[in-house]
Amino acid sequence: SKFEYVRLFETEDRCLPNSWIVVRVDGKGFHKFSTEHDYEKPNDLRALSLMNNAAMSVMEEFKDICLAYGQSDEYSFVFRKETQVYSRRSAKLSTNVCSLFTSAFVYYWSEHFPTSKPLYPPVFDGRTVLYPSNQNIRDYLSWRQADCHINNLYNTTFWALILKAGLTPVEAEQKLKGTLSGDKNEILFSQFSINYNKEPEMLRKGTILVRRKVPIALPDGGTREKSQIVQQHTDIIGDEFWNENNHLLTIS
Amino acid sequence: SKFEYVRLFETEDRCLPNSWIVVRVDGKGFHKFSTEHDYEKPNDLRALSLMNNAAMSVMEEFKDICLAYGQSDEYSFVFRKETQVYSRRSAKLSTNVCSLFTSAFVYYWSEHFPTSKPLYPPVFDGRTVLYPSNQNIRDYLSWRQADCHINNLYNTTFWALILKAGLTPVEAEQKLKGTLSGDKNEILFSQFSINYNKEPEMLRKGTILVRRKVPIALPDGGTREKSQIVQQHTDIIGDEFWNENNHLLTIS
Amino acid sequence: SKFEYVRLFETEDRCLPNSWIVVRVDGKGFHKFSTEHDYEKPNDLRALSLMNNAAMSVMEEFKDICLAYGQSDEYSFVFRKETQVYSRRSAKLSTNVCSLFTSAFVYYWSEHFPTSKPLYPPVFDGRTVLYPSNQNIRDYLSWRQADCHINNLYNTTFWALILKAGLTPVEAEQKLKGTLSGDKNEILFSQFSINYNKEPEMLRKGTILVRRKVPIALPDGGTREKSQIVQQHTDIIGDEFWNENNHLLTIS
Amino acid sequence: SKFEYVRLFETEDRCLPNSWIVVRVDGKGFHKFSTEHDYEKPNDLRALSLMNNAAMSVMEEFKDICLAYGQSDEYSFVFRKETQVYSRRSAKLSTNVCSLFTSAFVYYWSEHFPTSKPLYPPVFDGRTVLYPSNQNIRDYLSWRQADCHINNLYNTTFWALILKAGLTPVEAEQKLKGTLSGDKNEILFSQFSINYNKEPEMLRKGTILVRRKVPIALPDGGTREKSQIVQQHTDIIGDEFWNENNHLLTIS
Ligand SMILES: Nc1nc2c(ncn2[C@H]2C[C@H](O)[C@@H](COP(=O)(O)OP(=O)(O)OP(=O)(O)O)O2)c(=O)[nH]1
Ligand SMILES: Nc1nc2c(ncn2[C@H]2C[C@H](O)[C@@H](COP(=O)(O)OP(=O)(O)OP(=O)(O)O)O2)c(=O)[nH]1
């Protein structure tokens, strides 16, 4: 029709080739959402397992995602450098990942929360970011895991002071102002007998999703390999993880 | 931390000022999704009302959306030219709208479909497109409504031939090959006594959402004005709609 | 060859359709360049006529430039909204205009400056900017002409204080600090008997280049119309210019 | 002023960090320009040395260009990955490089061509392209050098057939249609006793500009190191050049 010219106003937004593509989603206003849904403080295991569940759905759909990392109300999806999915169109990638993540979050809600439904539809924003080198993508993931550590150490101490020592939020904030990591570890240990390093790894490190080849038993007694998505809660800042998973950073 | 430099790899994507911003969402693989969920053919009123419900949620959240238009598995949201929401960041707009639309679609599913849940999480893609002039944005909406008309006339005839005349899909396709609008109207009328122009407007025209000031009765007997989102299924290609809604195209 | 894949790393950069495209060039380090080439202060007529000459060359080459505006070391070229030159590719437009402007500036240097050559190759940067509406493009040009006025009034007064009243640059700057337009007009008039409004229009208003149809005498005694580029130094902030040139803002 | 808002219509165009930035300039319509200025066929040494001269000017100005490569009417400038010049703004880089190249080309024309002036101002377009990895930037340069080789072998044979064997251009074209490199080498050798591999390296390989530390004799008899731009005409497709210049691909 004579109206079709309007199609030409769409812009091309293909990502630079040979670069890591990260799509990160982050919950919109989850400070309020977590409060309204009585998330446990500082960490709600139901909320985290729902996040992981939603992320698994995304990774099952997009085979070119080689690794995902999640913590708090956010998840990062790393597409392999060479992916041609959606011709690397930036908006297609961010909206499809973000929509599927959101959809699965609502869809699987009741499997993680006893209440049958959230109070209103939860929302996640999404963005596409490019990283040219292996060092850059590692630093990106380190950035998110370091963020997880800092926030979790703070939140753990903050809520211990409130829930166990009876401080008000204002008093707890005051007490933690200007403290370093060591100070918080010390407060936790001396005041609450909590050895922070013994806290569950999922809370301290976040969740890493990667694909593993696992052997599947065949009826005839043999086995075959199958790719499966597994969850880990290990350190991804140091070299160990990358040495063990060196296929991730080499061209496939 | 020393990893924070990776933040700088994000790119600015602000939309050109003083242009209409459209965010269009479209169901991913809804040919398959509609079949698997037994959508009625050619149109499923439950599906359309669910789409409208999800769109209402988006419009309630984003006050700067002045009009939305939906048909089939898609919805277009028109932000007013001057909007500063998310500083006009393109990815923020498309992902937030797309995520909320998807979330509401799953959230309100059971209110429209007897089955309690979809078989899997449905997905919508999203995109941001700019239109500089009033004529351009009108032509954009005309493009979508003309698309609605063409598809609906085709589908109505196609499914009448199959469901009422017993043709196979291949035979129906064959019969419609090369036909013009007039031919399809004729087939509908002569073979099935269907006057296409009497078909429900929602199917022929799609759904327009706009805000209306409605009077609200006050306890003291007076009234006050309140803005409310209303659904219409009128023509938006001709001038009449735009004359009646001339506030839409003038700066607010 | 097997290296050709690198071509795919180039990005599409087409300008939004139906928008005014402005390419502005600006001399690089012309504070230094003007000093080293003994530009007269505050305005050097040779420099300005060379700028105009270079701009004429650009406008002769690109027929879709409907108006150009120049002042100081800068020139803005306005392409008509519908232009398809270089498929509206942003970098093609800015680099071609910028290169031709620079080339002509060096090429025609000796016609304007007695010295046969500049001391080193002069450089201009370039940029492409989009304006959706007629009001926006008028405001853009008003911005540049207002800038011309403000700078020229300041410079005229500044250099009168130095060259005619014997102040040092520091003293002149001090004297003008915080003054309004009226104050500068007053200084010029009372101290130097200069009526600023009688200063040459080219200096106060800058230079506008537009195309005019002019009658050409034919050998047979008849006439035909020919398009020619003319220079004006009139106000383009008010309505008069735009009323007289209303073809500029209507679709051609 | 109230017009300043138009500044906001400019878009950010910063290049992705940690990527090689190439600015390539290419003569506009040099098929015509070379003919009109009687460039010798197939290669004009004056033209090539003028190109090299212009490129040297660019490289002297932009210290972050670590390598430049030129052939025919084009030159590519490679900025080091970490450059922060103009905050990596794409249009700033392409227009400044392109303008300076053009300016120097006109400026130094008379030093290379006996005629004092070109017939009209020559123009070069410019573009910015990003390459994430060392392999990509090497492949980019290999692409340009392979292009040089293919064109030069073709042109050398083509013009030998015309200038030495008296063929018309159409006949020469016909004769070369479908020939491989080996065929052209054979024609050159058997018909014109030209050993293509003995042709000047500048014509076969193009020109590479790199910086070299050279010892400068000091008055006191000692020496100090100074960086200087040198021209080479070697192969840059194989590893040898990169082994000898391994500082180029390592972070500086
Ligand atoms: N209590 C509790 N809160 C959580 C948990 N996971 C995330 N949250 C909350 C803590 C933070 O207030 C919020 C995430 O921080 P953000 O920086 O993403 O802020 P928020 O989502 O409110 O705003 P945004 O829309 O992202 O700008 O979610 C949890 O397991 N338990
Ligand atoms: N039966 C039925 N089908 C519908 C209805 N609404 C939409 N659909 C189907 C018809 C089309 O096959 C499909 C929409 O067409 P699209 O061009 O968006 O294709 P699809 O979503 O399959 O692929 P895509 O992922 O968008 O490229 O949805 C409905 O009310 N009833």
Ligand SMILES: Nc1nc2c(ncn2[C@H]2C[C@H](O)[C@@H](COP(=O)(O)OP(=O)(O)OP(=O)(O)O)O2)c(=O)[nH]1
């Ligand atoms: N004396 C004199 N100076 C002029 C004339 N036209 C322009 N200029 C000088 C005055 C300013 O210092 C300079 C233009 O100002 P800009 O803001 O463009 O600064 P400049 O080119 O130095 O730096 P840039 O590379 O553009 O950031 O050129 C003239 O006719 N006479």
Ligand SMILES: Nc1nc2c(ncn2[C@H]2C[C@H](O)[C@@H](COP(=O)(O)OP(=O)(O)OP(=O)(O)O)O2)c(=O)[nH]1
């Ligand atoms: N005779 C002669 N011609 C040359 C020499 N160097 C370059 N040229 C000519 C040969 C080609 O026709 C032309 C360069 O080819 P291009 O693909 O850049 O085409 P052209 O510049 O005509 O068009 P463009 O504006 O770049 O699309 O310049 C030379 O040394 N001698």
Ligand SMILES: O=P(O)(O)OP(=O)(O)OP(=O)(O)O
């Ligand atoms: O935490 P982020 O990455 O979402 O960063 P932010 O400070 O929330 O900024 P924005 O979401 O506006 O990019």
Ligand SMILES: O=P(O)(O)OP(=O)(O)OP(=O)(O)O
């Ligand atoms: O119908 P649209 O607008 O989604 O157009 P398309 O042909 O599906 O293309 P794409 O979704 O790839 O932009």
Ligand SMILES: O=P(O)(O)OP(=O)(O)OP(=O)(O)O
């Ligand atoms: O005067 P302009 O438009 O060049 O503005 P600027 O302040 O010089 O900024 P830039 O040239 O860096 O865009």
Ligand SMILES: O=P(O)(O)OP(=O)(O)OP(=O)(O)O
């Ligand atoms: O040879 P190039 O790189 O200039 O490629 P082209 O085919 O001339 O294309 P364009 O200059 O239009 O990008």
Ligand SMILES: [Mg+2]
């Ligand atoms: Mg955020």
Ligand SMILES: [Mg+2]
């Ligand atoms: Mg959040």
Ligand SMILES: [Mg+2]
């Ligand atoms: Mg968050």
Ligand SMILES: [Mg+2]
């Ligand atoms: Mg589509």
Ligand SMILES: [Mg+2]
């Ligand atoms: Mg669809």
Ligand SMILES: [Mg+2]
């Ligand atoms: Mg659709």
Ligand SMILES: [Mg+2]
């Ligand atoms: Mg500037």
Ligand SMILES: [Mg+2]
């Ligand atoms: Mg300047």
Ligand SMILES: [Mg+2]
């Ligand atoms: Mg200037």
Ligand SMILES: [Mg+2]
């Ligand atoms: Mg080209």
